Amino acid sequence: MGNLYSSTSFMEHNSHPDYKYQMDDATHTHDGINPSCGDELTLSLRVENGVIEEAAFTGHGCAISQASADIMADLITGETVEEAKRLSELFLAMIRGEELSSEDYEDLDEAAQLKDISHMPARVKCAELAWRTLDGML
Numbered sequence: 001m002g003n004l005y006s007s008t009s010f011m012e013h014n015s016h017p018d019y020k021y022q023m024d025d026a027t028h029t030h031d032g033i034n035p036s037c038g039d040e041l042t043l044s045l046r047v048e049n050g051v052i053e054e055a056a057f058t059g060h061g062c063a064i065s066q067a068s069a070d071i072m073a074d075l076i077t078g079e080t081v082e083e084a085k086r087l088s089e090l091f092l093a094m095i096r097g098e099e100l101s102s103e104d105y106e107d108l109d110e111a112a113q114l115k116d117i118s119h120m121p122a123r124v125k126c127a128e129l130a131w132r133t134l135d136g137m138l
Contacts, residue, residue: 004064010113014063019073023056032059032133034125039065043073043133052076052084062126064117069130071110076134085138087111091131095124 004010026044033040039061046054055073060066072091076084090104091111097118105112117127 004113004116007113009110010067011063013067013070013110017066017070019056019070019077020058020066021056022058023054026054026056028137030133030137032129032136034061034065034129036125037062039126039129041065041069041130041133043069043130043137045137047081050080050082052079052081057130061129064114064123064126065129068111068114068127071114072130072134075109075111081138084134088131088135088138092128092135094118095127095131 023044023046025046027047028045029042031040031042039059041057041059041061044056044058045052055077057069057073075087079087087107090100090108094100094104094108094112094115095118105115114127117123
């Protein structure tokens, strides 16, 4: 478990999230809440011609939910809605403990760091929050 919290980029996403701000010209917004711990976030996307031009989130929660949201926003910015859906499905499969191919892990990029959370059932919902919110929106 130590490796996740000692991962520099993971902790950077939590303490200095690039995508945590209020977006003014969002075309889509969706609220997500994790009732088991009270984490909540609002995901905002600006989609133009089927491409996610901008992604941002606001809200509060534990380090895992915040870092996961920031990593996700980074990953889906510039992707098509279809690709964002595919990445979200991959992430949710990984976090449920399903085995992915090495290509899948490469596609998930930094999000693949969250793989070990599948061994911590209490933290899974934290990691999933932003992704489930995205899924619900798309």
